Amino acid sequence: MKAFAVPAKPPSAAAIPTTATARELAGTYRLFAQLGWHDLIYNQITARVPGTEKFLINPFGLMYREVTASNLLKIDLHGHKVEPSPYSTNPAGFAVHTHTTAGQVVSCQRDGLLPLSFTSVFYTGRLAYHDFEGITLEREQSQRLAADLGRSNVMILRNHGLLVCGASIADAFADHYLLQRACEVQFAAQATGAALIQPSNDIATHAAEQFDLSARKGDQNRMLFDAMLRWTLELNPDFCR
Incomplete structure (x- = not known):
């Protein structure tokens, strides 16, 4: 498999074959392992098989560093x-x-995620919340979660963790990276015990609009994801098998 290059014009999701989707998803699992965003054999990342109602998911019981395109x-x-x-x-x-x-x-x-940092203001007006109900295994619970998510792609599951969706693997990865980074900064800032400066809601909303406009120019999510895949390809090329 060749190194991921920055495409002049990223293909549409429908144009990407299942094998390419599987390679990207397996590479994403390896990236999460490299970045420490895993919980042993738990958690998951899924991707829709283009043009179908089927999804790809990791085998339960394997660590993220063991996931490959073929398993x-x-x-x-x-x-x-x-x-x-x-x-x-x-x-x-x-x-x-x-x-x-x-x-x-x-x-x-x-109060959940606060608009404290350059990164966290990106989620002003975009972040959904769902109250803790235990493990999401019941259909009714899943329906409530989906209702709380609404039109958002990012959610904080209260007392639980983070949930991110996206039109592509690249979009979901970029959103998780930024949301995770925002949480890290808030955690560290609060740990100092110092008084924190919080921008006004007007400033936070304006910054979020700027972020959104900038991210859509040249598909920065795709460029970021391709760069990260090149990194994991260098360190863990076996994810492609």
Whole structure:
């Protein structure tokens, strides 16, 4: 597999074959392992198979550093395997869900993510919340979570962790990176015990609009994701097999 180059014009999701989607998803698992965004064999990242109602997900029981393009599982909308595999699935798994320390710390705070930093203001007006109900295994609970998510792609699961969706793997990765970074900065800033400066809501909203406009120019999410995949390809090229 060649190193991921920065494309002049990224292809549409429908144009990407399943094998390419599997390689990108496997590479994303390795990236999360490299960045420390994993919880042993738990959590999950999923990707829709272009043009279908099927999804790819990690085999439950493997660590993120063990995931490859060939051992990913294909599941339907109900989380059932649609192809033979010796591995089982995590029935709670769709999208990107993590239990990072910083994400869980912020999820336990009554006010959630505060617009304290350059990164966190990006989520002004974009962040959804869902109250803790235990592990999401029941259909009714999933429906409540989806209702709380609404039109947002980023959510803090209270007392639990982070949840991110996206139109592409690249978009979901970029959003998780920024949300995780915002949580890390808030955690560190609060730990100093010093008085914190919080921008006004008008300034935070304006900054969020600037971020959104900038991110859409030249598809920066795709460029960021490709750069990160080149890094993991250099360190862990076996994810492509």
